[in-house]
Amino acid sequence: MTTRKKVLGILEKYRDTYISGQFIGEELKISRGAIWKNINQLRAQGYEIESKTNRGYRLLKGNDKLSDAGIRNYLKKEYSDTEIIVLDSVDSTNSFAKKYAVDREGWMIIVANKQTAGRGRRGRAFSSPENGVYMSMVLRPTIDLHEIYFSTILTVVAVHRVLSRLTDEKIMIKWVNDLFVGNRKICGILTELVSSVESMKVEFVVAGVGINVNSSLNAYPCELDKIVGILEISDLDRNKLIAEIANEAFAIFDNYDKAAIIDEYKSFQLLLGKEVKFENEGKLRTAIALDITENGELLVIDGDEKIILNAGEISVKLSE
Numbered sequence: 670m671t672t673r674k675k676v677l678g679i680l681e682k683y684r685d686t687y688i689s690g691q692f693i694g695e696e697l698k699i700s701r702g703a704i705w706k707n708i709n710q711l712r713a714q715g716y717e718i719e720s721k722t723n724r725g726y727r728l729l730k731g732n733d734k735l736s737d738a739g740i741r742n743y744l745k746k747e748y749s750d751t752e753i754i755v756l757d758s759v760d761s762t763n764s765f766a767k768k769y770a771v772d773r774e775g776w777m778i779i780v781a782n783k784q785t786a787g788r789g790r791r792g793r794a795f796s797s798p799e800n801g802v803y804m805s806m807v808l809r810p811t812i813d814l815h816e817i818y819f820s821t822i823l824t825v826v827a828v829h830r831v832l833s834r835l836t837d838e839k840i841m842i843k844w845v846n847d848l849f850v851g852n853r854k855i856c857g858i859l860t861e862l863v864s865s866v867e868s869m870k871v872e873f874v875v876a877g878v879g880i881n882v883n884s885s886l887n888a889y890p891c892e893l894d895k896i897v898g899i900l901e902i903s904d905l906d907r908n909k910l911i912a913e914i915a916n917e918a919f920a921i922f923d924n925y926d927k928a929a930i931i932d933e934y935k936s937f938q939l940l941l942g943k944e945v946k947f948e949n950e951g952k953l954r955t956a957i958a959l960d961i962t963e964n965g966e967l968l969v970i971d972g973d974e975k976i977i978l979n980a981g982e983i984s985v986k987l988s989e
């Protein structure tokens with residue numbers, strides 16, 4: 670790790686508090702001159718760092734730049750070895766993760782300040798303007814291939830828990846992978862799988878999370894005007910939010926009770942009891958959403974006919 674990252678690590682750890690040059694120097698075994706040089710480099714990168722004679726340096730609270738040190742600072746001890754990659758701009762953090770994690774080991778967090786070709790489910794684009802939260806987690810769970818579809822539900826529940834702690838807004842889950850406030854989508858989740866044909870094993874799962882946070886509607890294409898929602902969070906620290914999502918997701922993937930997760934997922938379900946539209950065997954159909962099955966499918970009823978919708982094959986819209 671570079672000295673600059675180590676200096677940032679200390680400032681992040683004591684964010685909003687003055688840290689003396691002597692303390693930093695002793696911790697990192699570097700001279701006052703070297704500290705000054707590194708602080709100036711960090712300032713040039715956009716970090717707001719105050720300095721005061723006799724008090725030292727302070728990273729300002731409102732600073733919201735993504736960084737490895739900033740995220741790591743909030744990761745639970747048991748995940749402190751996680752590889753973290755911070756990019757300013759990338760086509761898609763999921764696409765990056767799918768290539769990067771091959772032939773490497775361990776769980777990872779890949780984040781970007783913006784995406785130029787963010788991807789959603791079923792080949793759709795995910796609009797990803799600057800300063801949102803775009804993250805992909807590389808997970809290597811010991812889940813059977815036939816249970817792997819459950820990764821989406823685990824990720825949705827993890828993100829839902831974290832966002833619900835941060836806001837008083839009631840956040841609902843729209844089957845299968847979206848989070849809504851009212852009738853607006855504030856977050857989308859795309860889980861992808863890299864498996865090996867030879868071993869018939871899951872190599873890793875990429876769980877991608879995109880959150881529209883503290884941005885302006887003008888930043889999104891106008892065709893999304895009626896659907897995009899923006900979560901307003903005061904004093905947002907994206908590093909902390911990302912770390913908390915990873916802490917929650919890593920813990921859930923490590924050890925979960927399937928029935929309890931389904932209950933939680935179901936209790937925040939936006940669609941239940943509502944009329945939904947979906948395409949089935951080439952026909953546009955309308956039905957009432959009845960339930961989430963024990964496997965996370967959506968059970969709907971059209972007249973007397975009950976239909977189980979599988980997330981891999983279907984996309985459902987609320988009727989207007």
Ligand code: BTN
Nearest residue numbers: 761763788789790857858877879
């Ligand atoms: C959807 O709306 O269908 C899912 C959207 C998922 C977006 C996230 S942003 C981070 C990660 N990288 C991507 O390209 N997609 C996911």
